Amino acid sequence: MLTLHTWTTPNGRKIPIMLEELGLPYTIKTVNLGKKEQFAPEFLKLSPNNKIPAMEDGGLTIFESGAILTYLAEKTGKLLPPNGPQRYKVLEWLHWQIGGLGPMLGQAGFFAVRSEQKAPLAIEHFLNETDRLLGVMDKQLSQHTYIAGADYSIADIACYPWVMAALDKLKPALADKLDNKPHLQRWIKTVGERPAVQRGMALPKVD
Template identity: 50%
Template structure:
């Protein structure tokens, strides 16, 4: 059974959804990032980057225990392990990986920076908020154009590219986005949100979703100097 060291964030939800879609049994190991559990030795032994998610597969390559971090790498690994949700034909496969990298290098980091400066930063910096607001909108336009041409990001079939991107696009109002302005993204979003495996995946650890204002301790654990200490 695969261990998933995770928390209910968009990057965590990618792996929850993937495991639900492919039907592999898994065990959730919560890593409460607000409480600083990402800095515990047992988690650092899996990922020196102290970021969720990470997995341990007791039946990894060669039948050996295998630990892996980085959500995009985990999605590729699970897709190749099961032969699901990644195209086999080379051109289609590279399109899938292209849009997966688009999420990893663009959607995730830029949406995350918007979230930080608009919602969490102790000082509201107009330049930063404007910069990342514009970038979030630009990335939505890129997605909308692609999805005007194709049912899913990699083509006609649902894939890990969609699984990676969906958790960041859901809850658009948190980023000041109205999906009515991006009708092809809305069509895609609604189709994915209706999938039973997706519904199950986004419920993993949902009872731990933070509600209300962030405490000083949570702010320190997520954004403070502890992030940058030598380990």
């Protein structure tokens, strides 16, 4: 039985989506970030960078969402080609999300929404970078059904919760910048209609 330690953030919802897609049995242990549970000694043994998600599979522990997605894909032979050029297309877009889309949306959300002290230059910079990255997605999706090509993959799973967070938290700040990206809008609808994505986005369930 897999044990997933996670919370209700974009990174935290990637792995529930993946597990629901794969149909693997698993349990969730919530790590309440608001209560600083990510700094608890028992969690730091799993994730020394005090970040969610982390996963246990028998005696193996893995932290970092990209590593967990890759592990689960290779464990099951699904959602990541085993070899060849298409494998690396999936991996490059997975790493694009980890290194670009996620961090920039996170910074945009902090400076434009959550920070009590507003820094106009920082807000402008991170909103512009968010718009640029969403534009990169829109261009890629104008040529392909999914972010890495014709097939749904772990790259889509990695990107989707972050795009939905942008739509939820940053839509007022981004204004009409989301309306001129029709291919991204099509992808959001296509991925969002997947039952496993809907179930995964609702996890973890918290009171």
